[in-house]
Amino acid sequence: NARLFDVDRSSVSSEGYSLDGKLDSQRHSDILQKRETLPVRKQKNEFLDVLKKNQVIILVGQTGSGKTTQIPQFVLEAVEVETSVKRPKMMVACTQPCPVAAVSASQRVAEEMNVIVGEEVGYSICFEDNISDKTVLKYLTDGMLLREAMAKPLLEMYRVIIIDEAHERTLATSVLFGYLKLVLGMRPDLKLVVMSATVEAKLQDYFDGAPLMKIYCVHHPVDIFYTMKPESDFLGATIRSVVEIHQREEPGDILAFLTRQEEIEEACHRISEEIGKLGNKVGPVEIVYLHSTLPPDMQQKIFEPAPPPLVEDGPPGRKIVVSTITAETSLSIDRIAYVIDPGVVEQKFYDSRVGVKFLMVSPVSRDRADMRASLAGRTVPGKCFRLYTERSYNQDRHAQTDPEILRSDLGSIVLILKKLEVPDLRHFMNLPAEEALTRALKELSDLGALDDKGNLTKLGNMMSKFPLDPQMAKMLVVSPGFNCSNEILSICAMLSGFDKVKARFVDTDGDYLTLLNVYNEFKRNKEDLSWCDTNFINYSVLKSAQNVRQHLVQCMSRCGIEMCRTYLYGPEYYDNISKAILAGYFMQVAHLECTGDYLTVKGNQYVHLHPSNFLGGKPEWVVYHEIVSTSMNFIRTAMDVRGEWLVDIAPPRYYLKNFPNSEAKQILELLEKWKEEQRKWEREESKNKRYVPR
Numbered sequence: 080n081a082r083l084f085d086v087d088r089s090s091v092s093s094e095g096y097s098l099d100g101k102l103d104s105q106r107h108s109d110i111l112q113k114r115e116t117l118p119v120r121k122q123k124n125e126f127l128d129v130l131k132k133n134q135v136i137i138l139v140g141q142t143g144s145g146k147t148t149q150i151p152q153f154v155l156e157a158v159e160v161e162t163s164v165k166r167p168k169m170m171v172a173c174t175q176p177c178p179v180a181a182v183s184a185s186q187r188v189a190e191e192m193n194v195i196v197g198e199e200v201g202y203s204i205c206f207e208d209n210i211s212d213k214t215v216l217k218y219l220t221d222g223m224l225l226r227e228a229m230a231k232p233l234l235e236m237y238r239v240i241i242i243d244e245a246h247e248r249t250l251a252t253s254v255l256f257g258y259l260k261l262v263l264g265m266r267p268d269l270k271l272v273v274m275s276a277t278v279e280a281k282l283q284d285y286f287d288g289a290p291l292m293k294i295y296c297v298h299h300p301v302d303i304f305y306t307m308k309p310e311s312d313f314l315g316a317t318i319r320s321v322v323e324i325h326q327r328e329e330p331g332d333i334l335a336f337l338t339r340q341e342e343i344e345e346a347c348h349r350i351s352e353e354i355g356k357l358g359n360k361v362g363p364v365e366i367v368y369l370h371s372t373l374p375p376d377m378q379q380k381i382f383e384p385a386p387p388p389l390v391e392d393g394p395p396g397r398k399i400v401v402s403t404i405t406a407e408t409s410l411s412i413d414r415i416a417y418v419i420d421p422g423v424v425e426q427k428f429y430d431s432r433v434g435v436k437f438l439m440v441s442p443v444s445r446d447r448a449d450m451r452a453s454l455a456g457r458t459v460p461g462k463c464f465r466l467y468t469e470r471s472y473n474q475d476r477h478a479q480t481d482p483e484i485l486r487s488d489l490g491s492i493v494l495i496l497k498k499l500e501v502p503d504l505r506h507f508m509n510l511p512a513e514e515a516l517t518r519a520l521k522e523l524s525d526l527g528a529l530d531d532k533g534n535l536t537k538l539g540n541m542m543s544k545f546p547l548d549p550q551m552a553k554m555l556v557v558s559p560g561f562n563c564s565n566e567i568l569s570i571c572a573m574l575s576g577f578d579k580v581k582a583r584f585v586d587t588d589g590d591y592l593t594l595l596n597v598y599n600e601f602k603r604n605k606e607d608l609s610w611c612d613t614n615f616i617n618y619s620v621l622k623s624a625q626n627v628r629q630h631l632v633q634c635m636s637r638c639g640i641e642m643c644r645t646y647l648y649g650p651e652y653y654d655n656i657s658k659a660i661l662a663g664y665f666m667q668v669a670h671l672e673c674t675g676d677y678l679t680v681k682g683n684q685y686v687h688l689h690p691s692n693f694l695g696g697k698p699e700w701v702v703y704h705e706i707v708s709t710s711m712n713f714i715r716t717a718m719d720v721r722g723e724w725l726v727d728i729a730p731p732r733y734y735l736k737n738f739p740n741s742e743a744k745q746i747l748e749l750l751e752k753w754k755e756e757q758r759k760w761e762r763e764e765s766k767n768k769r770y771v772p773r
């Protein structure tokens with residue numbers, strides 16, 4: 080069972096480990112020494128005292144104060160003392176907003192405790208966990224904790240739950256607050272620690288006036304500089320700023336924020352080139368990039384010190400980190416003195432009305448900008464260069480970023496909450512507008528996951544067991560009905576594999592069948608890396624897909640879903656697969672209008688097939704996986720289907736009841752009528768048959 084995030088110890092550091100995988104004593108004592116200097120260490124007793132006296136506490140401390148790595152260890156010690164056993168039965172859980180943070184924290188803490196990751200300290204993230212019977216401290220994503228609650232609603236395996244990085248306000252964290260509040264009422268023995276980098280006054284009210292404890296940190300001043308004119312080329316400006324700082328400024332490391340992986344890689348490449356041109360006039364640099372899908376051994380580089388000067392008394396070396404928002408709070412980097420903030424962030428938005436996901440680069444809010452700036456003053460006085468005007472800071476930006484719950488597709492989360500039997504969802508979710516929730520509920524009932532009363536059906540129950548979008552879960556659960564669970568499984572794995580690695584294996588994703596073919600070829604070529612290279616296919620996506628697939632197979636067998644395959648060269652191959660896809664995604668179809676454009680049935684949006692799709696021509700109907708809105712609306716991953724199948728597979732009169740008028744709808748209406756006629760005819764026929772006089 081391949082672990083995506085398995086650490087190759089030899090690549091983390093060639094020295095410092097003994098043969099049994101543990102740290103050697105020198106390195107371990109260095110780490111312990113470093114740990115003693117963290118601000119939280121001074122307040123350990125105070126913290127444990129407050130924890131003892133309260134069921135819920137809120138802990139606020141700036142990034143780098145030691146919350147993520149130290150507090151769970153304090154808590155664990157306290158639990159051990161309390162139960163007077165070295166390995167208590169009930170564990171400590173600490174949630175993180177993203178998988179990278181969970182893996183990184185568990186590695187660091189395992190080092191500090193001098194144990195191997197997966198034993199006393201482990202992690203659990205979607206499609207992967209590294210824990211054992213010995214595990215007493217578990218770092219996990221907030222989404223995973225919710226999933227665990229589905230199996231054990233009272234979370235009895237935990238004595239203390241720590242919700243970390245609460246200021247990120249991810250969808251799962253917001254929902255967990257509500258859920259844990261219910262659980263705390265039922266389990267007086269459970270304790271909750273909420274940790275945040277910023278004071279969230281509302282949280283204190285939410286948890287009925289739980290005490291708020293602050294961690295005192297020395298904070299160095301940070302000078303903030305703005306540009307005189309608005310900047311449009313963020314990449315160029317970032318590169319120029321880095322090079323200038325390296326030439327002119329005092330020693331100290333640099334942290335620059337950019338939005339996307341490709342942009343970050345290009346920036347690193349160009350910075351290295353520019354600085355290379357300066358020769359010996361400047362000190363050596365170590366350029367590291369960081370994004371959420373980087374393997375852990377690469378991430379570890381951000382914690383390493385800057386290179387020493389090339390010659391004695393020569394210009395000092397510098398570490399330059401170019402990062403997505405991962406470095407904002409989830410991973411704290413030491414010795415940063417200069418922050419470059421272009422003032423933008425890439426965020427996901429979901430428009431529930433038309434069902435479109437947008438990936439948009441938008442201005443960062445003022446609180447995020449301040450957070451970025453403060454990173455420059457963590458260990459030394461610093462400077463922050465904002466690549467926008469002061470006016471833009473004051474006028475064009477929201478004070479805070481909207482919590483994720485206000486801009487997400489709520490389908491998956493609602494399915495989980497239904498499974499958790501949370502009463503009165505509207506009250507529970509407490510959203511300013513209920514529209515998104517109403518739509519999510521409607522969608523789940525159209526998929527057959529909820530009955531008329533809004534209760535989970537048998538199908539819904541099965542769907543909830545898969546860590547997938549409701550549509551994808553449905554397509555997988557019903558696929559044996561189309562005799563192709565094996566094929567649909569590979570398609571699901573590929574689509575989720577992409578999401579996980581946040582990459583695409585070729586320029587475009589082609590269609591569902593291409594995904595399947597690529598996966599099958601990959602297996603046929605014995606997972607050969609050079610085969611991937613020759614075919615310009617992203618190896619890590621495929622490895623990740625393979626890992627996801629294994630997990631899904633386990634979920635299937637737990638649910639008792641039959642594994643069956645459809646014969647590759649049989650006449651039904653294509654039809655079976657398309658029908659199964661349609662069973663999950665019947666809401667997402669587009670029709671080729673007589674104008675030659677595609678129009679989605681839901682929301683009447685004009686969309687384009689990606690120019691390099693593999694569909695061959697322009698089929699009349701396509702089912703699509705998602706619409707991605709950049710300069711134009713593109714359908715990402717599609718497959719052609721037949722109009723008759725649509726009315727066959729969607730609930731009766733579904734399109735006619737739900738969607739605005741269009742050419743497509745008129746055709747579907749005709750098809751629906753035709754189908755009714757046919758049914759009538761069949762009924763007559765069978766009646767006639769029954770009464771044939773002998």
Ligand code: ADP
Nearest residue numbers: 141142143144145146147148149187382411413
């Ligand atoms: P907080 O959660 O308050 O931001 P952390 O507990 O994450 O603080 O980090 C405390 C210190 O531990 C940081 O200064 C950081 O440099 C160090 N640290 C954290 N993770 C690692 C790691 N994986 N490798 C090396 N140092 C680390």
Ligand code: MG
Nearest residue numbers: 146147408409
């Ligand atoms: Mg932290």
